[in-house]
Amino acid sequence: MPDAPMSTKQTAAWFANALRSFSASGDAFRVLSTVPPRTETPPPPPDSLIVLDSSFNPPTRAHAAMASSAVRQAGPRARLVLLLAVTNADKAPAPAPLE
Numbered sequence: 100m101p102d103a104p105m106s107t108k109q110t111a112a113w114f115a116n117a118l119r120s121f122s123a124s125g126d127a128f129r130v131l132s133t134v135p136p137r138t139e140t141p142p143p144p145p146d147s148l149i150v151l152d153s154s155f156n157p158p159t160r161a162h163a164a165m166a167s168s169a170v171r172q173a174g175p176r177a178r179l180v181l182l183l184a185v186t187n188a189d190k191a192p193a194p195a196p197l198e
Contacts (some may be wrong), residue, residue, distance in 0.1 A: 102135075118183070131183075147177040154184040 105113065117131045149169045153162060170179050 147173040152182040
C-alpha cells in the first residue's frame with residue numbers, strides 16, 4: 100500500500116486490485132497490508148485481537164458492520180485482522196464488485 104494518504108475511493112481501488120492480483124496468482128496466502136512500524140517507543144500490546152475469517156463472497160456492508168461493531172465494543176486498544184479467502188467450501192465464487 101502506498102505511504103501517502105489515500106482517499107476512501109483510492110483505498111478501495113487499491114485493495115480491489117490487490118485482491119484481483121491475489122485471486123489470479125494461485126498463491127495460498129498473501130499479506131495485502133500491514134501497519135507500518137513506529138520509530139518511537141512501541142505502544143503497549145493490544146487488549147484484544149479480533150479475527151474475522153470469511154470468504155467475503157461477495158463482500159458486503161454487513162461484513163464491514165460486523166468488523167466495525169466488534170472493534171467499537173472491544174475498545175481503542177483492540178486490533179482487527181481480516182482473513183480473506185478467495186475460495187469457499189460451501190459455494191462457488193461469485194463475481195462481485197469490491198467497492
